[in-house]
Structures are given as C-alpha cells and as structure tokens.
Amino acid sequence: MAAACVLLLLTACTPAEPGSRATGAASTTSQAAPTTAAGTAGGPQEPSAPATTGTPPAAEPAPGPATEQASAHDDPARIDVVVNKTRPLKPLDYAPSDLRLPNVPLGPGGDAAQVRESVAGAVEQLFAAAAADGVQLTLLSGFRSYQTQVSTYQYWVEVNGRAGADRVSARPGYSEHQTGLAVDIGDPSGACNLSACFADTAAGRWAAENAHRFGFIVRYQPGQEEVTGYAPEAWHLRYVGRKVAADMAGRDIRALETYFGLPEAPDYR
Ligand SMILES: [Zn+2]
Known part of the structure; x- marks a missing residue:
C-alpha cells in the first residue's frame, strides 16, 4: 500500500492525497507514471495581493504575442505565469493564499483538490456545462x-x-500544480484517469473542445513535448483566463510557451 501511494504521487498530476487513490492508481500507473511526468512545474512567488474573489487572480495579460517579455510570466500570483522545467516557481516554496475546494463531483483524491478562488469558480462553471x-x-x-x-x-x-x-x-518547485491554477480531471468510471486513454473518453473529448470557454487550456498536448517538456496529458487543465484561452484555441496555438514567445523547455537546465 505504501509503495502504491507513493507511486501515485510520482506524476506531477497525481493527487496530493496519496492514500485515497491507491487502488485506482494501480491500473493506470503503468501508463501515467512513466510517460507523464507531468504535473509540473512551477513556480512563482508569494502573491503580493490576493486575487480578487470572483475575478481572475490578476489582470489578464495582454494576449500575447511573442514580443511579450519573459519577466511578465514569472509572477506566480498572476494567471499568465509560466512554469516549466526551465522556469521554476519563484520562490520555490510559493503557495497561493486563496485556495478553496471547488463545489464539483470529486474523484479519488479530489477531496484535497483545492485551487485559487477565481479558478474554483471557473472549474464549477466548466463542470456544470459538461453536465x-x-x-x-x-x-x-x-x-x-x-x-x-x-x-x-x-x-x-x-x-x-x-x-x-x-x-x-x-522536481520540487517545478510543478504547475503548485500555482493553484491547474487541475486534473477524470470521469466517474476512473478507467482512464490520469492515463493517456483519457483523451478518448467522452470527458476528455469534451474538455479538449470546451475548456477554453471557461478560461482553461489542455496544457500538455500531443506533439508539444519538446516545447512543454511533458508527454500529452488530456486531463491536466491550466487556468489562463478566457481571453488567452479563447485566443489560443482560435489560433490553434497548443503550447503556452509558444503563445507567450518563451523558450522551449524540453528538460531541466
Ligand atoms: Zn496535472
């Protein structure tokens, strides 16, 4: 049991709550753990100002052309922060101050799935629309x-x-989950939770087509491994705000690094 629990935490995406998913994990771990180191990166620093309730944590960044300065994406308190294998959170131990659990159906480990206040509202809207x-x-x-x-x-x-x-x-400080802006989603059957086959489930397909309407992107997409540093994860959604999410979808830009004109991050420096 202990080993299984730890194993789950392997992937960046696995829930923080180890104990609750041991069983489900076993079946998916072989796929999820090795191929998706994802969960990833991240990190920024203490938000200087708590996000305003009900609104994006920070002013939405101007959609962003490659001309945008990299420094603009370093602040973990902003929804345009970019965390990857070359862009750790600053500080490494950053934690948001406005975390709460969204009021949505929870899967294994979901009872610990807190996100930032404004993201929680977006999660609730996304889940309601899917339902x-x-x-x-x-x-x-x-x-x-x-x-x-x-x-x-x-x-x-x-x-x-x-x-x-x-x-x-x-690595610690390099997971996007540490920003409080990322979630992993599954479906009630759990058969493909945190596994590559989630992309082919009704839930996975719905998220891929509709997440942008609620300010989310599928952060790690096929064919982007050399840019994002991670294998595809159809279940890992990152909140970036509706403006950016819609713009990326409309222009078919599949990596946040590409959208903001940041260097590719295939591996740690
Ligand atoms: Zn994840």
Whole structure:
C-alpha cells in the first residue's frame, strides 16, 4: 500500500492525497507514471495581493504575442505565469493564499483538490456545462505544495537516482500544480484517469473542445513535448483566463510557451 501511494504521487498530476487513490492508481500507473511526468512545474512567488474573489487572480495579460517579455510570466500570483522545467516557481516554496475546494463531483483524491478562488469558480462553471451536455467530470487534483513534491521527488531519487526520478516526478518547485491554477480531471468510471486513454473518453473529448470557454487550456498536448517538456496529458487543465484561452484555441496555438514567445523547455537546465 505504501509503495502504491507513493507511486501515485510520482506524476506531477497525481493527487496530493496519496492514500485515497491507491487502488485506482494501480491500473493506470503503468501508463501515467512513466510517460507523464507531468504535473509540473512551477513556480512563482508569494502573491503580493490576493486575487480578487470572483475575478481572475490578476489582470489578464495582454494576449500575447511573442514580443511579450519573459519577466511578465514569472509572477506566480498572476494567471499568465509560466512554469516549466526551465522556469521554476519563484520562490520555490510559493503557495497561493486563496485556495478553496471547488463545489464539483470529486474523484479519488479530489477531496484535497483545492485551487485559487477565481479558478474554483471557473472549474464549477466548466463542470456544470459538461453536465448540461451529458458529460460527467470528476475533479482529481489541484494545488500541490512544495513540501509534498519534496517528499515525492526525494523518494524517487532514493529509488532510481536523480535521472530516474526526473523521468517520473517533477522536481520540487517545478510543478504547475503548485500555482493553484491547474487541475486534473477524470470521469466517474476512473478507467482512464490520469492515463493517456483519457483523451478518448467522452470527458476528455469534451474538455479538449470546451475548456477554453471557461478560461482553461489542455496544457500538455500531443506533439508539444519538446516545447512543454511533458508527454500529452488530456486531463491536466491550466487556468489562463478566457481571453488567452479563447485566443489560443482560435489560433490553434497548443503550447503556452509558444503563445507567450518563451523558450522551449524540453528538460531541466
Ligand atoms: Zn496535472
């Protein structure tokens, strides 16, 4: 059991709550863990000002052409922060101050899936819209702390060495989940939760087609591994605000790095 629990935490996307998903994980781990080290990156610094309730955490960035300065995407308190293997959170132990659990159906581990206040509202709207279309979603994971990632990553370093650990676990301070702007979603069956086959489920297809309407992007898409540093994760949604999400969808830009004109981040420096 203990091993299984730890294993789940491997992927960046696995829920912070280890115990609750041991069973479901076993079936999906072989796929999810190795191929998706995702969960990823991140990190910025303490939000200087708490996000205003009901609105995006920070002013939405001007849609962003490649001319935008990289420094504009360093602040973890902003919804245009970009966290990847070359852009850790600043500070590394950043944690949002306005976390709450969205009022949506929860999957295994979902009881710990807190996100920032404005993101929680967007999650609730997205889930309600999916349900209205006859598609049931579950929430699996949200914010994960620096300390959680320290424990997980260290475990894998001890087991597989640093290189081996990097293949299955995000380094502490490099997970997008630490921003409180990312969620992992699943469906009630759980058969493809946190696995590549989620892309082919009704829930996965619905999210791919509609997430942008609620300010989310599917952060790690096929064919973008050399840009984002992660294998595709149809279940990992990142909140960027409706303006950016809609613009990316409309222009078929599939990586946040590309959209903001930031360097590709295939691996740690
Ligand atoms: Zn994730």
